[in-house]
Amino acid sequence: MPYEPPTHTVERSIRARTGARIVAGVDEVGRGAWAGPVTVCAAITGLRRAPAGLTDSKLLTPKRRDEIAAELEQWVTAHALGHASPEEIDELGMTAALRLAACRALEGLPIRPDAVILDGKHDYLGAPWTVRTVIKGDQSCIAVAAASVIAKVRRDAIMAELPGEYADFAFADNAGYPSPVHKAALEQRGPTPYHRLSWAYLDGLPQWRHLKKTRVPVSAGAAALESGGQLGFDF
Template identity: 80%
Template sequence: MPYEPPTHAVERSLRATTGAKVVAGVDEVGRGAWAGPVTVCAAITGLRRPPTGLTDSKLLTVKRRNELAAELRDWVTAYALGHASPEEIDSLGMTAALRLAAVRALEGLPVRPDAVILDGKHDYLGGPWQVRTVIKGDRSCVAVAAASVIAKVERDAMMAELGAAHADFAFAANAGYPSPVHRAALEERGPTPHHRLSWAYLDALPRWRHLKKVRTWPEASVPEIEGQLGFDF
């Protein structure tokens, strides 16, 4: 299906209305997985013409996505990745874990962005950055699309490496997301050290549901996360 290529329209708007000189696009991958980290990429692209075919990573074939990621790593002005582990997801909750990963990515950039374009409608990042949320930003915004492709390829590679020690789970194929093979392996072997133990999939596994971690406290607050990271905002 034909699709419109992403543009710099949102970035130009932020520059014009807020005076932001450095704008980063941010996207995540792994939110809905049963296993593995949630990964966030922050990318700064400036206003240059993007590589041909850039779009949401989910619209690309594996081959094209890998090719484009390799091109993007050299093309972007800067990028950085941040991860939140399964243990952190279980402990903090997904919203706080997403922020943890996003802060790690943004703090990994060589320059601090003046503003951030965040894919989706929910601002899980908050201050001190000025955030603009954009629904389907990974299709419409150049920097967010670049971040989506890099994040997806990097996390897929991580999951394939983890899968080498857990062949029955087929992490190289499913990247830790639900699949028939993944479910069958869970039923037979139970969760690996890379699985999220607060996830509902354990409710359907009688042999292993006793392993489920139930959080009885609210998701961690922003100050709590900042204290864990040791950042002084």
């Protein structure tokens, strides 16, 4: 299906309205997975012409996504990745885990952005960042599309490289998202150390339901947000 290529329209608007010089595009991947981290990429592209074919990672074939990601990592002015582990997701909840991963990505950039374009309608970053949310920003904004592709390829690689003893979960194919093979392996073996144990999928697995974790209140997780510590997932 034909689609409009992303542009710098939103970034130009932010620059004109706020005087921002450095604008980063931010996107996440892994929010709906049962296993693995949630991964956020922050990308700074400037106002240069984007590589041909750049769009939301979900609109690209795996082969084309890998090709564009390799090109993007050389083309972008700067990019950085941040992750929140399954343990952090269980302890903090997804919104706070997303913020933690996004802050890690933004703070990993060699230069601090003056403003951030965040994909979606919900600002999970907040102060002190100057944020503009854009629904389907990964399709319409060049910097966000770049972040989308890099985040997807990098997280897929993390999941594909998990130990071979978990090969029957087919993480290399499903990246930790729900699939018939994934569910069958869960029913047979139960969750791995890479699964999110506070999630509702365990409610449908009576033999493993006792492993489900109760999420702590957000206030109790505030210290973890401040510390930025990783909880047991080796990236």
